[in-house]
Amino acid sequence: MTKTAVFPGSFDPVTNGHVDIIERxxxxxxxxxxxxxxxxxxxxxxxxxxxxxxLNSVTAEWSNVSVDASKGLLVDYAKERNAEVIIRGLRSVSDFEYEVPQALMNRKLNGEIETFFMMTKDEYSAVSSSLVKEIAKFxxxxxxxxxxxxxxxVYKKMNG
Known part of the structure; x- marks a missing residue:
């Protein structure tokens, strides 16, 4: 049986922290x-x-990774993709506090899909897409x- 996981996010932009989670x-x-x-x-x-x-460019080396877009409820999307697991990356306690209620609600909506939390590597714990954009802006x-x-x-978009 194939084990499929969905790693959702806005990825705006994709960071090395995201890539680390995808690779692992x-x-x-x-x-x-x-x-x-x-x-x-x-x-x-x-x-x-x-x-x-x-995302296709930065994940090209892994043949078992695909990139897709999703609308609607995440658990419905995961079910459509025959996924058993939703992956959520964590950088800090505040991420955990945000993610736990989401995971509990997803479990109520579909108890067959598990949420796995994966800690990012230390060097990426302060990196967020928002901070990357803020730094690039200046x-x-x-x-x-x-x-x-x-x-x-990012530089091309931010600075023309």
Whole structure:
């Protein structure tokens, strides 16, 4: 039986922390679906298509990773993809406090899908997509926080 996991996020932009989680999941699960979600609370830098293109570029080395877009309830999407697991990356206690109610609600909506929390590596614990955009806005160096192709695209978008 194939074990499929869904790793959802807005990925605006994808960071090295995201890539770290994807790589580690690719070693554990038979198939990892990176699901780009639309976050209505955020004003995105990249279009859905651009995010998918960037994610496809940075995950190309793992044949068991695919990238897709998702709308609606995450548990419904996971069920459509025959996933047994939703992966949520954690950087800090505040991430955990945000993620636990989400995981509990997902369990109430579909008790067959488990949520796995995966801690990011220490070096990525302070990295967020929002901070990357803030640093790039003022021409700061984001090269240690995102893959090279993403850095190039962020600067181009932010600074014309």
């Amino acid at each position: 999941c690719a070693k554990i699960f038979d198939h990892v679906v990176v699901a780009v979600l639309h976050n209505q609370a955020k004003s995105p830098l990249f279009s859905l298509e651009e995010k998918i293109e960037l 021409n700061g160096d984001i090269s240690t926080f995102v893959p090279a192709i993403v850095s190039e695209k």
